[in-house]
Each structure stands twice: as C-alpha cells, then as structure tokens.
Amino acid sequence: MSEVLDRIWQFQQVSRVELVEHTGLTSGTITNLTAELIELNIIREFEAVSGSVGRRRVMLGLDTNHYRIIGLDIGRATIEIVVVDLNGTIIRTIERDMSDRQGPEQYFEVIGPLLSETKQEIEQAGYVILGLGASVPGPMDYNTGNLLDPPNFPGWSGFPLKRTLEERFGMVTLIEDDARTSAMAERWYGLGRNVQDLVFITMGIGIGGGVVSGGKVSRGTNGLCGQVGHMTIVLDGKICDCGNRGCWETVGSIPGILGRWPGGNSMEQLKEAIKQGDSEALRCMEDTLTYLETALINVYNLYDPEMVVLGGRLYPYLADYLLPVRSHLRSRLYAFAKDRLRIEPSTFGTSQSAVGAAALLFGFLLSEPVRLLSLAEGS
Ligand SMILES: [Zn+2]
Structure with a gap:
C-alpha cells in the first residue's frame, strides 16, 4: 500500500493503468489497494480530460478534504505554527516574536494556548489531525526525544520536548532538527x-x-x-x-x-x-x-x-x-x-522549517498509512 501511495504522491495525479505500469503490480492488486486508500480518505478520484479527443479519464490524487497536520517551529527568536493539508498547502500560519523570552517555560506560555486553539479549530471544522511535528535547533537525542545542548539556546538543554508535547496536546508527535525539517519540506512538498x-x-x-x-x-x-x-x-x-x-x-x-x-x-x-x-x-x-x-x-x-x-x-x-x-x-x-x-x-520562505515539521508526519503517513491513522484516531 505504501508503494502505491508513494507513487500517487510523486505523480500528484495518476491513473490506475499508470500505477500498474510504474509498480509492476497486477491491475487487480492496484484496484484493491486504491479502493482501500479511498476508503481511508487518503486519496480520491478526479475526473480529468486528456488527449486530443477529450476523453474523460479517472485519475487518483491525495485527498485534501479529511486530514490536517500541524507543524510547530521553535526558533531562537520566533515560533511559528502552520496547518497544512496532505499536499503541503498552508491552510493557516501563526507567528510570534520570542526575542524577549527564554527557555521552555516561557516559550510554552505562548505555544500552549496557540496550539490548543489551533487543535480545537481544526477539529471543530470536522478534520482529523494526523499529528504534530516540531522543529527545533538541534542536536537532540532521537531515542528519548530530549534536546541535547543546542548552541545559543539557553535553558533548553536536556528538555524532554517530544514527551512534553505529547502529554500536553495528545497528538502523535515527531521532532527533528530545524535544518533537517527544512530539507523535508522540500523533499515531501516542494x-x-x-x-x-x-x-x-x-x-x-x-x-x-x-x-x-x-x-x-x-x-x-x-x-x-x-x-x-x-x-x-x-x-x-x-x-x-x-x-x-x-x-x-x-x-x-x-x-x-x-x-x-x-x-x-x-x-x-x-x-x-x-x-x-x-x-x-x-x-x-x-x-x-x-x-x-x-x-x-x-x-x-x-x-x-x-x-x-x-x-x-x-x-x-x-x-x-x-x-x-x-x-x-x-x-x-x-x-x-x-x-x-x-x-x-x-519553496516556503520563512515558513520552511514549520512546514517541514508537518512534513515529518506526512513521511510517516506515506510509509505506514494504516498505523498512523489508527494512532491519530486513537489519540
Ligand atoms: Zn562551528
């Protein structure tokens, strides 16, 4: 399923026949897998007019009407929260100056209410949140989700960022170094x-x-x-x-x-x-x-x-x-x-690393769609 989803992401709009060609799977398998992905609301059908004869073809693409991902960028002077759909289109962005604040406690006084509001708004509008991605100055311990000793970022050494976000906001949470999330924004959405x-x-x-x-x-x-x-x-x-x-x-x-x-x-x-x-x-x-x-x-x-x-x-x-x-x-x-x-x-200018933080969850969706959906719906 992951392979088929990967191709749909890559080509953006693709027919079932093309999926058979690109994956080498049988048309029966493609029919079944795409039916499952449609059932999960991850992809949907489009009608496209193609060729000189104007024949209508059914194409498949990502479904942007059901899921949202939240990206949080924690920077040395600002924080930014973005909400994106499955194509990485920015639905909403909130930025705050943090130059007069220092350390996790003061940052969370700002991040806390903003994230809670954002989450509530998305849910009230009827969308399912796949999760929260956070980008932060590295380095970090990927096993524990704790920050190591980020330079020029006093107060954050050893801070359990992943656990704190999970516990406070109850979403599937992934964290990554901000330069790397910027690369991911380009990889998945740019x-x-x-x-x-x-x-x-x-x-x-x-x-x-x-x-x-x-x-x-x-x-x-x-x-x-x-x-x-x-x-x-x-x-x-x-x-x-x-x-x-x-x-x-x-x-x-x-x-x-x-x-x-x-x-x-x-x-x-x-x-x-x-x-x-x-x-x-x-x-x-x-x-x-x-x-x-x-x-x-x-x-x-x-x-x-x-x-x-x-x-x-x-x-x-x-x-x-x-x-x-x-x-x-x-x-x-x-x-x-x-x-x-x-x-x-x-591609995303000053929102690059926040969009990339959201892209962490998108990468998870592409590799393990069923697992992420069950985690997201359980949280
Ligand atoms: Zn150096």
Missing part, C-alpha cells in the same frame, strides 16, 4: 518530489543543512549529518560555538557577515551601502560570496546532490548574486557534472 539527492542549506543567525540521500533524510551517527555551517572555511579563523575554528558560520552567517563590516549592524544597511558603492561594503559582500562558493564546492564534492536548495533569512540578500556564484561553481566542478549544477531558492 522541489524534492522527483529528486533523490538534495542538500538544503539554511542561512540566517546560524548556517544549517539537511541532506536527502536516496530519497531519505540522513542524520549521521550523532544527528550531525549535513552541518554544513561547521565546515572549516578559514584555517586560522575565529573559535566557533561548536568548538572548531574558522567555521563557515563564523564568517558567512548574518552575525558573521556583519562582524566583518564596521559600517553598520543590519543586512539592510549593508545592502544600502553596497548600492551607494561603499568600498568596504562591497569587499564584505565579495568575501561573503567567496565563502559561499567555497562552501558550495565542498557540499557538491562531498554529497554529489542533484540540487542544492538555499533558504533562511539571509538568502534574500544573496539572491541577486546567484548568477555569478553559479558560473564560478561551474568552473570549479568536475567537467562532466558542471552542466547538471542546480541551485534553487527554497
């Missing part, structure tokens, strides 16, 4: 539908990354896979929070960039100074792009992705420079691979 290998890089206060390899998100032994922000870029550079020296994050994140420019203290000011032709500002941006290119070359040579997706609050300030960055990268890559270079902006 550009990754037909891409098996991609690297998502989020650039803001820090620089994080998520690696999708062979269609699966890689965690590594300690949950540190894809920590591209901590690759060494400056050999004798500044000490980083991770303990290493000269990490990309120390020079390429928003604080890293502004730390190299004495002329102001915001990216907006830097952008304006570049526009005015200020030579220090121009040099700061040139260096930023050199670091970015160096980091991207390393990412390409290490992970060999089909696509690199760039997101985060810094991205809009770098978007105008992507053309030269691409051409510099081409000149430094293996000759046979350089024409396949793809760098794309993220």
